[in-house]
Amino acid sequence: MEALFAMAIGVLAAAGVWLLLRPRTFQVIVGLALCSYAVNLFIFGMGRLVVGRPPIVTAGRLAEPVAVVDPVPQALVLTAIVIGFATTALLLVVLLAARGLTGTDHVDGREAG
C-alpha cells in the first residue's frame, strides 16, 4: 500500500509541476490543483497509513493507542484542503480577469516571441 500511495503522490506532483511550468494560465491552475492534491495526500500519509483504525475515541473508555490513528494529520489536511480550494477559486477569478484585460491566456499577458 505504501508503494502505491507514494507512486500516486509522485505522479500527481510530477504532472502538477510540469503543468505549472506551462505558459497558459489554465494549465498553471490545473497544475497547482494537482500539486495541492499531492501535498494533501502527503500530509495524510504523515499520519502513517493504516487500515481499520478510526481516529475516534469512544466516550467513557480509555483509548488504546494501537486502536486509533493519529487524528492531527487529518485535521491538518482538512484545513489545507479548505485553504487550497479557496485560493484556487481566487486564482480562477484572477485568471478570467487577466484574460479579459489582456485578451490572451498567456501568463505574461502577451504572446511570446
Add this chain to the structure above:
Amino acid sequence: MSAWFTHLPVVPIIVPLVAAAAILFLTERARVLRVAVAAVSIIVQLVAAIVLLALTTEAFPDIWSRGVGAYAIGGWPAPFAIVLVIDRLTGLMLVLNAVVVLAAFINSLAFWDRAGPHFHALLQLLSMGVNGAFLTGDLFNLFVFLEILLAASYGLLLHGSNSQRVRFGLHYIVVNLTGSLLLLIGISLVYGVTGTLNMADLPARAAALSAADRTLFDVAAAFIGIAFLTKAGCWPLNFWLPGTYAAASAPVAAVFAILTKVGIYALLRLGSLIASADVLLHHEGSALLRPDLFHGGLYYLGFATIGFGIVGTLAAQQLSRLVGYSVIVSSGLLLMVMGLDHPPLLAPALFYLVGSVLATGAFFMLTGMTERAWRAPSRPSSTVAEPALLSTGGYVPFGVRRGPPVPEPDAEVGVAIPAAMAFMGLMFAFCVLLVTGSPPLSGFIAKFAIISAAIHAAKGATWEPAAWILVFVTLAAGLASLIALTRIGMRLFWSVIGRNTPRLRVLEAGPVAVLVLLCIGLTIAAGEVMRFFDSTAASLRSPQIYIETVLATGGGR
C-alpha cells in the same frame, strides 16, 4: 487568575477579524462608518501592541517577569493546544505592523480606498494575518496566518485593478501558492517525524531523533526554509517582487513593505529555537542546525540577493521599481547578517529591519504622489467615474460595478498642503538618506552599527573574509542605491518640462511625514533604541526562557 492583561495577546488577532467582518456588513454608501470602524480597530491594535511590548520589558517586572508571555487558546495545556507567544521581538514586530498599517490606512483615505470595493476589510484581514504570524507559537497556525495575510494581499494587490496589476497579481498568486505548498510539505514532515507542531516543543523532540529521522527532519527544515525565503524575497526566489510592488497602489505597496519581513521573522524565530536544540545535543558533539548549511546557505543567498538588488537598483527606470529593489537589498542584507551568525550583529540588524520597513513604507507612498506629478494634466471636469489611473480599456474586471464616482487624485476636494513640490522634494531627500544609509538619519546608524560589529567579528571569526565581505557589500549597496536614486531624483525634481504640480492632501502627505519623523526619532533616541534591541537580541539568543514559558502554560485553570 484573570488579570487585565491575561487576554491581551489575542487582541491583535481578534480585533481586526471582527472589524473586517463588521466592515463587510456595512454598505459602500456608509463610507464614514466603515472608515470609523477601521480606524478604531487599527488604533486599538496599535495601543495593544505598544502595551504588549511594554509588558515584556523590565518596566513591568511583576507581569511577565522573564520577558515572555504565553496565551493558551481555550486554556488547553501547551504542547497539545495552540499557543500565542509574546516576547520582545514579537512585540516589536506588532508595533511596527500597526504603525505601517495606520500610515497606509490614512494615506488610502485620500483616494485609493474608493478605487474599488472592500479596501478597508482587506487591510484589516492583512493586519490580522501579519499579527497572527508574529504571535503564534504553532507551526501549522503560522501557515494558516500566512495564508490569511496572503489572501488579503492578493485582494489588495488587485485593488483598483488595471491590466498591469492583474498581470503581476497572477504571478504573485502562483508563486505564493507554490511556496505555501512547499511550506505544507515541510510542516507535515516535521509533524510526521517529531510528532509535534508546537515551536517550543520542537527543539527537545528534534534533539531526541534517531539518525535516520534526523535526515527527514533536515529535509523538512529545507522545505520550510525555501518557503520562508520565497516570502522574504531571497534570490533566486524573488523575481516576482519588483514588478508586483511597482504595480500595487501606493498605500498597498507601503504595507507590503512589512510582508517580506514576516519571512525574515519566521527564519529568525525558528532558527533561534532550533539552534537551542544544539545545547541538548552538545554531549554527542553533533549539531542539529548544521552551521555550514544553515548559516553558510543564508550568507551566500543573502550575498546573491544583495547582488541582484544592486543590479536591479542601477537598472530601474521607474521610482516604484527602484524602491522594490531596495526592499530586496534590505532583505539580502538581513539574510547575510543572519548567516554570519555573530551575536553582536543581531541588534544592529533588528534596528536596520525596523528602520528599513518605515523608510520603504514612506517611500512607496511618496512614489504614489510623484507618479501623479508627471502624468498628463487631468481634465477640468475632475469627478469622472473612471479616472486615468484606473483605466482598464472598457473591460470591467471581476464584474465589479463602481460605486459612487471616484474623485480624481487632483480634484479640488479635501485640505491641500502648500508648497507640494517642496514638500515632496524634502521627503524624497529624507527617504533617500534613510534607504541608502547615508548620514545623519537612522539608516546610517543601523548600517554603521552593522559595519562596526562586522569589523569586530572579523577579528575573531573562523573565516575572516566573510565579515569583510559583509562590510564591503553594505557600503556597495548604499552607494548603488545613492547613484540610482540621485539620478531619478534629478529627473523627477529638477526637470520642469512635462511636470504639473499635484495637489497633495494632508491625508496622503501626512503619513509620509509621520513615518519619516519616526525614523528621525529613531535617530535621536538611537542609544535608548539600541539598548532595547540589544535586550531583544539577547532574548533571541537564549530561547530557553521562551521554551520553558510556553511549555508551562495552560492546564490547571
